Amino acid sequence: MEIALWIAAGLLAAVALTGGVSKTFVPQAKLAAAPGGQWTGERSAGFVKTLGVLELLAAAGLILPAALGIAPVLVPVTAACWVLLMIGAMVTHLRHGEAKFVALNLTYLAIAVFVAWGRS
Template sequence: MNIALWICAGLLAAVALFGGLTKIVVPKEKLAAAPGGGWTGDATATFVKTLGALEVLAALGLTLPAVLDIAPFMVPVTAVCWILLMIGAMITHLRHGDRAALIANVLYLALALFIAVGRFWLHPF
């Protein structure tokens, strides 16, 4: 169970890091033209960059507390925050009719739910 939780946390952290850095570095106009990025056309550049920064922080929060053994309880807390973020992402993608991105959001939410339940109850640190 521990290995599966670590793998899921690592995968989700990689997704969060890649998505966050993309939102921070890539101009909003380019993001809006990319598949699944149409929602950025309605958002401000500041909002998109802030969301990217939060995703980078989530990537760190899913891994570093456990790796460094400093406040490892933050791993499942971060997973719960990611669940909330994915609920918002799903609502946003539904509003924009982007069902393909919705599938990815559901997968990421499921990974985060597994991490949260696993680290809070099944196999805490």
């Protein structure tokens, strides 16, 4: 079970890190032109960058507390916050008719529920 939780948290952290880096450092016009990124063109640059920073923090919060043994309760809290983020992502992608991204977000949501449950 412990190995499965580490793998799940690591996968989510990788997803969060990738999304966070792209939203924080890639120009908004380039994000809006990417598949699944159309919504970024409809939001302010500050909103997109803030979301990116939150994803970077999520990547750290899914791994570091458990790895360092410092406030490990933050892992399930971060995973629960990731669930909320994925709900918002699913709503956004549904509004744009991007069903394949909704399915992907649902998968990430399920993994986050597993991490939140397993680490609490």
